[in-house]
Structure formats: C-alpha cells, structure tokens
Amino acid sequence: MTADVIIIGAGVTGAAIARELSRYKLKILILEKEAEAAFGVSKSNSGIIHAGTQNPPSSLKGWLCVEGNRLIREEIAADLGLDFAQCGQLIAVFDLADLPELEIIKKEGEELGVRGLELVDRAWLDLNEPNISPGVKAALRVPSAGIISPYRFVYALVENAVKNGAELKTERKVTGIRPQKGGGFEVVAGGEVFRARFLVNAAGLYADEISAMAGAPTFKITPRKGEEYLLDKKREHLSNHILFPLPSATSKGVLVIKTADGNPMIGPTAHDVEDKADLSTTEEGLEEVLAGARRLIPSVSKSDIIAYFSGLRPVAGKDFIIRHEDSAPGLVNAAGIQSPGLTSAPAIAVMVAGILKEHGLGLEPKEEFRRLRPRPVHLFQVPPEETRRLIAKNPAYGDIVCRCELVSAQEIRDALKRGARTLDGVKFRTRAQSGRCHGGFCTTRVIKIMQEELGLPATAVSKRGRGSELIKDERK
Ligand SMILES: Cc1cc2nc3c(=O)[nH]c(=O)nc-3n(C[C@H](O)[C@H](O)[C@H](O)COP(=O)(O)OP(=O)(O)OC[C@H]3O[C@@H](n4cnc5c(N)ncnc54)[C@H](O)[C@@H]3O)c2cc1C
CATH class of the missing domain: 1.10.10.1100 (BFD-like [2Fe-2S]-binding domain)
Known part of the structure; x- marks a missing residue:
C-alpha cells in the first residue's frame, strides 16, 4: 500500500496530525502497534488543557501549548463534541515571600500570550475555594486552563480524520524502515510493507527507536513516570479549580485535578525511570501524592482513592523535538512530547503540516473538509x-x-x-x-x-x- 504520508503512532500527537492533514487531498495512513488508538501515554495523564504558564517563554512547548489551548477552546472542543470544561487553575503559594515567583510565572505567561492572569489573595480564596488549605496565602489565577477526557479527545480526532479519508491500521507494530533510493520509505509493520514519500514519527516513548530505524539516531527518550490517584465521585466538588503548587525544575508538582468525568484526581509524581514499560505504582508514590495533595486540600483522605495508574512522559531533553531530519529526507519527528503534549497536539499538528509543506508535500485543500463530529450521548x-x-x-x-x-x-x-x-x-x-x-x-x-x-x-x-x-x- 502506498500513501503520501505514513504517521507512526495513534496517540494524541499522531491523531491530531492525521486530522490536520485530512483537510488536504492526501492519502494518509496511521500505523499503530496496539489494538486501538490512545493506548499509549495519551491514556495515562492528568487530562489538563494547560494555559501555557510554567513554561519558559523561549520554549517551543510553551508557544505550542498556548496555541493548542486556544485551538481547543475556540474551535476543536465544539467541532468534535469534546468534554472540555474551562475551569481555570490556581498556582498556590504557602508563604507571601514566594509572591515574586508567582509574578515571574505571570510575566512569562503573558510573554507567551496567556491572557487573564491575576494574583488573588486569601479573601478571594475563601470565597472561591472553600476547601483549600488555610496554609495557602495567595495564588495566581489562570482562567484559560481547563480539563478534557484525554482518550475521548484522541478518539474524536481519529474518528474525524477517518471520516475525512485517513486510514488507521492497528496491531501494526513498525519493525523496520527502509529509506528508498529515489526518496520515500518502505515501512514494515505487522508483516506487511507500506510505502510513503513522507514519514511522521509520533511514536511517543518509542520515537527514538523509530527515528533511528529511519536513519536519524539523533535523540534518546527517557521515560519520566507520573503516578496518579483517582478519587471517588462523592468528592467531585473538592475544588473548583485545578490546584497547583509552585513548579519545580522537572515538574509542575503534585496537583489536585478536576476531571472531565467528575472524579477528582491527585498526582502526578515525576521520576525518571529506565524501563519504557514500567507502569507500576508504588507505596512511596502514593505517600508523595497524598502529602502533596493534602498540602493543598487537607481533607483529602486515602480512603477516597478508588483507582490508580501511572503514565510515562516521553522526555528528550527540556523541549519537544519537532523537525525534519535532514539525515533521513522525508522524515518529520514529533518526539519528546512530554507534558503539555495533550494540550499542544493541535498546534503541533499545524506545525508538522507546515514542515511537510516546506519539504515538498503539496497541501491542496479538499473541496469539503468535514470538521464536525456529532457528540456521543453519555x-x-x-x-x-x-x-x-x-x-x-x-x-x-x-x-x-x-x-x-x-x-x-x-x-x-x-x-x-x-x-x-x-x-x-x-x-x-x-x-x-x-x-x-x-x-x-x-x-x-x-x-x-x-x-x-x-x-x-x-x-x-x-x-x-x-x-x-x-x-x-x-x-x-
Ligand atoms: C502522568 C502524566 C500526566 C500528564 N498530564 C498532562 C496534562 O495534564 N496535560 C497535557 O497537556 N499533557 C500531559 N501529559 C503529557 C501527555 O500525556 C503526552 O504529551 C501525550 O499524551 C503524548 O502523546 P503522543 O501521541 O506523543 O504519545 P502516545 O500517546 O504514547 O502515542 C504514541 C503511539 O505510538 C505507538 N507506537 C509506539 N511505537 C510504535 C511502533 N513501533 N509501531 C507502531 N506504533 C507505535 C504507541 O502504541 C502509541 O499509541 C502527561 C503525561 C503523563 C505521563
């Protein structure tokens, strides 16, 4: 089978790219190793549509997050009938001496284009977050943040891409890639051979292996584990916003998260691990998450926990890697898509389409791009x-x-x-x-x-x- 573009990976990145490319007269094939889309990192995360704050203003992920947030809020959530709620977030400080750090986050967020940021005091918190710890002295309010069902987001993107002509083949693990003499690639997956002029690598934790297979061993993915603990629905109104502490160098900290389905969630941890398949949760992780969450909301109890899971962020340095690989002409990597990858996906997709165009892919719009997807009944x-x-x-x-x-x-x-x-x-x-x-x-x-x-x-x-x-x- 020959396609214009083969996308490897049907997580949120690959799904958003497929939908974006399905606007054009192209033959698009998505190859996924699992039995369904959204069975990788995209199923195991916090489900937050981040505003873009807590990213350095010069970072690619910062800009893509702000644009992804805008696209989801203003277009995609309504077009695809998604469960998105713009509940906003608060970044809390426990000592007024930390206010300058909130000012820096505010300034950096504004440089990235995040709107509506404001510092709120204890009186505001008493009115708007009745369960928040008395230890919280002030917060930065970030109104454009929201929550989404991460897997339903991926399914909606895939469904709409398929409706617009893209093809998804599951249980097709890519095991070999052969660059062709005249350009393009032969891709071996699930015992079949597929051909395409362009290859988009959106393979999450395995993107380094795919890039190397295609002739560009240019980066290494290190998994960074995040353990998350889901609370009973009876605690649905634990908080009105997503609650954050001040971020550290490697993570946004342990959060109290609202979810699209009502159950609050607490987590995640952030620890580098060796094994790309290590999805275990640990006693230490549980203790760390409980302590972090109780600092924000003291009434969180171990007995509220009904389920837990962990996810692995695919980390390749500090930023996303989104580029054409000149050592493997025709290969575009969308790799190292750590947090805020769920939020950034629609903007990554637009960027990847632009890179493909720069490298010779014709993007002729279809007469009719069916952008709407009826919302399923729940x-x-x-x-x-x-x-x-x-x-x-x-x-x-x-x-x-x-x-x-x-x-x-x-x-x-x-x-x-x-x-x-x-x-x-x-x-x-x-x-x-x-x-x-x-x-x-x-x-x-x-x-x-x-x-x-x-x-x-x-x-x-x-x-x-x-x-x-x-x-x-x-x-x-
Ligand atoms: C604990 C945690 C919390 C997070 N919270 C948030 C958040 O709140 N907000 C946010 O914006 N981001 C968050 N993220 C980040 C976000 O989840 C990721 O950035 C995003 O899901 C990455 O999507 P992806 O499509 O690149 O990767 P994946 O979802 O992993 O997709 C890659 C796909 O490629 C497939 N694949 C791999 N190898 C092959 C192969 N050889 N052949 C065929 N297919 C292959 C995999 O099976 C997989 O389906 C969080 C991440 C974690 C771990």
Missing part, C-alpha cells in the same frame, strides 16, 4: 428529562449495563460502531467498568454486547488486544 452527562426522551425513542438507553457510572447498552453499541474493539476501548469511550466496582457487575454484559456487535466468540474478546482475552475455552 447518560451520566444528560439531565433526567433528556434521558426520558432518549429512552422513549430508543429503549436500549434504558437498559443500564454499568450501574456505577450509568452507562446504557446503547452507549456501548455506539462506542463499538465508532471503533471500539476491546474492553478497555469501550471503557475509555463510555466509562462502563470504571466505577467503584471496576466492572465486577458489567463486564460480562459488555462482553455479550461486543459478541453481538462485532460477531466475535466470547473467547476472542480481549481487555486490550491479543493476549489479554478474559475467557478461555478449556475444551481446546
């Missing part, structure tokens, strides 16, 4: 009168499969129609299996619906792709 977000109307039209909305999170059979069928192929894919799209009982009640029902919709035997339904099937046929 009963947990719908008022009761609307739920009644939906059930009257289609009784499958009244067939509740996941009781913890109020997810109906129809939402699961919709998720499968939109591309879910695994139990995790259904969970990330609908929230079925992500409540207090962790799927104890609904997993078998979800499997049954997957069998019906996908025409699969129960033994072929997996948690996250081949090798993670839940049901074994003992007769074989």
Whole structure:
C-alpha cells in the first residue's frame, strides 16, 4: 500500500496530525502497534488543557501549548463534541515571600500570550475555594486552563480524520524502515510493507527507536513516570479549580485535578525511570501524592482513592523535538512530547503540516473538509428529562449495563460502531467498568454486547488486544 504520508503512532500527537492533514487531498495512513488508538501515554495523564504558564517563554512547548489551548477552546472542543470544561487553575503559594515567583510565572505567561492572569489573595480564596488549605496565602489565577477526557479527545480526532479519508491500521507494530533510493520509505509493520514519500514519527516513548530505524539516531527518550490517584465521585466538588503548587525544575508538582468525568484526581509524581514499560505504582508514590495533595486540600483522605495508574512522559531533553531530519529526507519527528503534549497536539499538528509543506508535500485543500463530529450521548452527562426522551425513542438507553457510572447498552453499541474493539476501548469511550466496582457487575454484559456487535466468540474478546482475552475455552 502506498500513501503520501505514513504517521507512526495513534496517540494524541499522531491523531491530531492525521486530522490536520485530512483537510488536504492526501492519502494518509496511521500505523499503530496496539489494538486501538490512545493506548499509549495519551491514556495515562492528568487530562489538563494547560494555559501555557510554567513554561519558559523561549520554549517551543510553551508557544505550542498556548496555541493548542486556544485551538481547543475556540474551535476543536465544539467541532468534535469534546468534554472540555474551562475551569481555570490556581498556582498556590504557602508563604507571601514566594509572591515574586508567582509574578515571574505571570510575566512569562503573558510573554507567551496567556491572557487573564491575576494574583488573588486569601479573601478571594475563601470565597472561591472553600476547601483549600488555610496554609495557602495567595495564588495566581489562570482562567484559560481547563480539563478534557484525554482518550475521548484522541478518539474524536481519529474518528474525524477517518471520516475525512485517513486510514488507521492497528496491531501494526513498525519493525523496520527502509529509506528508498529515489526518496520515500518502505515501512514494515505487522508483516506487511507500506510505502510513503513522507514519514511522521509520533511514536511517543518509542520515537527514538523509530527515528533511528529511519536513519536519524539523533535523540534518546527517557521515560519520566507520573503516578496518579483517582478519587471517588462523592468528592467531585473538592475544588473548583485545578490546584497547583509552585513548579519545580522537572515538574509542575503534585496537583489536585478536576476531571472531565467528575472524579477528582491527585498526582502526578515525576521520576525518571529506565524501563519504557514500567507502569507500576508504588507505596512511596502514593505517600508523595497524598502529602502533596493534602498540602493543598487537607481533607483529602486515602480512603477516597478508588483507582490508580501511572503514565510515562516521553522526555528528550527540556523541549519537544519537532523537525525534519535532514539525515533521513522525508522524515518529520514529533518526539519528546512530554507534558503539555495533550494540550499542544493541535498546534503541533499545524506545525508538522507546515514542515511537510516546506519539504515538498503539496497541501491542496479538499473541496469539503468535514470538521464536525456529532457528540456521543453519555447518560451520566444528560439531565433526567433528556434521558426520558432518549429512552422513549430508543429503549436500549434504558437498559443500564454499568450501574456505577450509568452507562446504557446503547452507549456501548455506539462506542463499538465508532471503533471500539476491546474492553478497555469501550471503557475509555463510555466509562462502563470504571466505577467503584471496576466492572465486577458489567463486564460480562459488555462482553455479550461486543459478541453481538462485532460477531466475535466470547473467547476472542480481549481487555486490550491479543493476549489479554478474559475467557478461555478449556475444551481446546
Ligand atoms: C502522568 C502524566 C500526566 C500528564 N498530564 C498532562 C496534562 O495534564 N496535560 C497535557 O497537556 N499533557 C500531559 N501529559 C503529557 C501527555 O500525556 C503526552 O504529551 C501525550 O499524551 C503524548 O502523546 P503522543 O501521541 O506523543 O504519545 P502516545 O500517546 O504514547 O502515542 C504514541 C503511539 O505510538 C505507538 N507506537 C509506539 N511505537 C510504535 C511502533 N513501533 N509501531 C507502531 N506504533 C507505535 C504507541 O502504541 C502509541 O499509541 C502527561 C503525561 C503523563 C505521563
């Protein structure tokens, strides 16, 4: 198969690039090693659409974050029907002697183009953040920050890119790249060979290996682990903003985070690790996160925690690496996409399209780019009168499969129609299996619906792709 552009990796970076390129008359192919999109770093993060503060004004990631934030707020969230909420953030100080540090963050943010920054005092905090620690003396208010469901963001980008002609091939791990004499590349993935003039490397933690395969061993990715702890929905109103302490040299600190689904989250840690597959959580991580979160909100309790995970930031130095590699003509790297990569993705995509154009890719706009995507129904977000109307039209909305999170059979069928192929894919799209009982009640029902919709035997339904099937046929 021959494409104009092959994108390696269907995380938020690859998905945003695919959608951006799908505006043009191009054949675009996305190759992803996992069973679904958004199974890499893009599923395990804080889900914050950062404003752009806490980045040096001269950094690429600072500028891309501010522009990504603007694109999401002003265009993409509405166009793609995303669960985005502009709740704002507060960067807290515990000592008025630290006010000059907040002034520096404010000044640097303003240089990057972040709007509406203001210092707020204790009286303001008493009115607007009743649960915040009495130890917090003042804060910088950053109104353009918000929250999003990170995986639903990726699924929306991919769905829309595919609607506009891009093709996603999953379970295609790229294992070989052969630069061709006359230009372009042959890419070996999942036993097949694909060809393209241009290659975009958006392989997250493995971007260094992909770049080396293509002939440009120019950087190394070091994973930086972040442990996150999700709290019960009953603590939904723990804070009204995302709460930050002053940042350190390597991280924005332990935060109290609001999430798009209502459960607050506390975390993340930030520690460099060796292993790109080390997604363990640790007792020390838990203690560090609890202590950091309690400094901001003392009422956070260990018993509020219902789930935990860790993610690995793909770090390649201090900044993102977004460039054409002259040693491998036709290769564009979108690598080292650490935080704020989720926020920056739409702006990275515009930048990558520009680099491809500079290096000879014709960008002729399509007559019709279908930029809109209907918002999927999520009963947990719908008022009761609307739920009644939906059930009257289609009784499958009244067939509740996941009781913890109020997810109906129809939402699961919709998720499968939109591309879910695994139990995790259904969970990330609908929230079925992500409540207090962790799927104890609904997993078998979800499997049954997957069998019906996908025409699969129960033994072929997996948690996250081949090798993670839940049901074994003992007769074989
Ligand atoms: C704990 C934590 C918290 C964070 N919080 C935030 C936040 O609040 N806001 C924010 O803006 N950013 C945040 N980030 C950063 C953000 O999550 C990342 O920048 C972003 O998800 C990176 O996306 P990506 O598409 O580049 O990588 P990924 O999502 O990892 O995508 C890369 C894809 O490439 C695939 N792949 C790899 N190798 C191959 C191969 N050989 N063949 C085929 N496919 C391959 C992978 O399977 C994967 O799907 C956080 C990160 C972490 C870890």
